Amino acid sequence: LATTKGIYNEFTQAVARVDGLIRQHNIACEPQEAGYLKVAHNAKALVTLQNAAKYIQQHLADDQDSGAEFINSGDFRAQYLDHHQAYGALRLKDGFGLNPLKLLLGYKDMVHAQGVTISEQSCVLEWIEEGAKHRLMTSNGELIANKVVMAGNAYTPKRFNQRIDDKFLPILSNVIVTEPLTAQELAQAGLHTHQVTMDTRILKYYYRLLPDNRLLFGGRGAVWGKDAANPVYGERLKMALNKCFPSLSSKAIAYNWTGWIAAAMDDMPHVYSKGGVGYSLGYCGAGVSFSSQAAYRLAQSIAGETLPNLPLYQQPLPTFPFTQARRLGQWGYYHYGWLKDRFG
Ligand SMILES: Cc1cc2nc3c(=O)[nH]c(=O)nc-3n(C[C@H](O)[C@H](O)[C@H](O)COP(=O)(O)OP(=O)(O)OC[C@H]3O[C@@H](n4cnc5c(N)ncnc54)[C@H](O)[C@@H]3O)c2cc1C
Numbered sequence: 177l178a179t180t181k182g183i184y185n186e187f188t189q190a191v192a193r194v195d196g197l198i199r200q201h202n203i204a205c206e207p208q209e210a211g212y213l214k215v216a217h218n219a220k221a222l223v224t225l226q227n228a229a230k231y232i233q234q235h236l237a238d239d240q241d242s243g244a245e246f247i248n249s250g251d252f253r254a255q256y257l258d259h260h261q262a263y264g265a266l267r268l269k270d271g272f273g274l275n276p277l278k279l280l281l282g283y284k285d286m287v288h289a290q291g292v293t294i295s296e297q298s299c300v301l302e303w304i305e306e307g308a309k310h311r312l313m314t315s316n317g318e319l320i321a322n323k324v325v326m327a328g329n330a331y332t333p334k335r336f337n338q339r340i341d342d343k344f345l346p347i348l349s350n351v352i353v354t355e356p357l358t359a360q361e362l363a364q365a366g367l368h369t370h371q372v373t374m375d376t377r378i379l380k381y382y383y384r385l386l387p388d389n390r391l392l393f394g395g396r397g398a399v400w401g402k403d404a405a406n407p408v409y410g411e412r413l414k415m416a417l418n419k420c421f422p423s424l425s426s427k428a429i430a431y432n433w434t435g436w437i438a439a440a441m442d443d444m445p446h447v448y449s450k451g452g453v454g455y456s457l458g459y460c461g462a463g464v465s466f467s468s469q470a471a472y473r474l475a476q477s478i479a480g481e482t483l484p485n486l487p488l489y490q491q492p493l494p495t496f497p498f499t500q501a502r503r504l505g506q507w508g509y510y511h512y513g514w515l516k517d518r519f520g
Contacts, residue, residue, distance in 0.1 A: 177235060182486045184236045190469035191270045194279070197468065203282030205274045206387050211371035212271025213247075213256060216263040217517065221376035225266040244268050257373065258366020259420050273372045273384045276464050303337055308452065323478060326455035327471075329463065330436035337453075343493035344457050345502055346436040348397030348404055352413045353431040354424065357389045364423040367391070378513035381416055390430065393417045397434045399507045404434045437461035441494040445470060448492045449477045458493055 198207055216222035229246035237243025247256065249264045256265070287294060298314040303324070305311075310321045326332065326339070330346040357367070367385055374382040383393040395416060397409050410432040418425040440446060440458030447456045447470045454477060456470035463470075473483050483489040496502055 179486060181236055182484055183488060184232075186469055186473075186484070186486065186488060187466060188242070188270060190465040191272075193468050193472065194274075194465045195272070197286070198274070198279070198282070201282060201286050203279060203285075205276075205278035205282055208273040208370045208372075208384070208387065210270060210272045211369070212268040213252075213369075213371050213373040214266045214268070215252075215257075215259060215261075215373060215375040216265060217261060217375045217377050218520075219263055220520075222263040225264065225376065229266050242269055253366065256369045256371070257421075258368075260422060261375075261420055267371075271372055271465075273370065273386075274464070279464070299333075300336075301333075310453070323452040324454070325449075325474060325478070326453075326457070329457055329459065329467075330438035332438075332457070339453060340455055340457060340493065342495050342499045344438040344440060345496060345506070346401075347439050347461070347506070348399075348401065348434050349394060349437050349461060350397035350409045350413060350434045351392060351394040351432070352410050352417070352429045353386070353393075354391045354417075354427045355430045357385075357391060357424075357427070361424070361427070362389060365421045367421070377517040379510065379517055381413075381420075383417070383420075391417070391421075391424065391427075396510065399503055399510065407432070409434070437463075441496050442487075445488060446491060446493045447473050447477070447483075447489050449474060452478075454478055455493075 216225050226246050229244045232244040245267050247265045247267055252262055252265045298316045300312045300314055302313040310324045312319050335341055370385045372384045374380055379396050381395045386392055393413055395413050398404050438458050439460050443460055445458045454474050456474050459466055477483050
């Protein structure tokens, strides 16, 4: 229970930290109404969510205003989303949507204001360790560092440093965004909220209404990077969107893009530093808030402070087995997930 509470608190603090930074530094990143809805996609998942809501309220939440609540199917469809595949939902009260690029630009302004130099377009291509010093080579020049933090997440080159090589799996996530919905279309589809939403499938879908009432809908992309731009993946997402909200079937898609997320073998980010080298990696597609908490903890660790005794902070990333065959493994897992989500 102590470990569960510790991890829960870190993720709660992460959301509060981002919220605090936005307010303190007036970051114009379009924060939306609070609430993170987790939608049960079948009856079994509904029971799990019901139990989870109870557990959070009994053991983890500070008071009635924080933590989670369970929402039954009728209330969910009437007050939140008229989702045709929802059996009910769990609502975490603190999560919220924002524009992540605008948040990043806000962070950049904060760092600049502290007098820190940022060198863009300068990917570290090679890293040579010379005793306690680190020689970092970029296409624009090289530098010698006393301490190094690896924060490239899923975009880190495949072979980069033995501390993280083969310890994360980059996975493509795909997002589609509709044209803006009119008031009539919103009412017809029963979209009553801008809260962020995710379902309980193994192959999850995530969605939310953007501030201009476009519907963003995301899920897994291609297994192999060479197939990333194949339109079939966006089309599959549109079919999934139509099943959730049938009245939007004829609504056009305005944008379709993909990006890499980093999965960790044990499904959990790891923030680790030793001997002047640190990393934070493996947010498994949920790092917009946790990366700020991770950065805070990593800075504490590099400054010699003791971090909470949690697996997030005390254990290095585990290695993926059979790394040569990992894409085939992912392909197999997607097929298993597809079957389980339909019949499991
Ligand atoms: C389609 C999609 C949807 C997502 N949806 C959500 C969501 O709803 N909620 C959520 O919380 N998270 C979501 N995520 C995940 C989220 O974007 C990441 O967890 C988050 O961006 C991680 O932040 P980061 O700063 O660690 O890494 P990133 O934002 O990935 O940034 C890493 C940076 O490091 C740079 N880099 C890499 N290697 C090097 C090198 N060798 N030298 C120099 N620079 C290097 C890269 O160019 C990049 O700029 C989504 C991701 C994708 C792709």
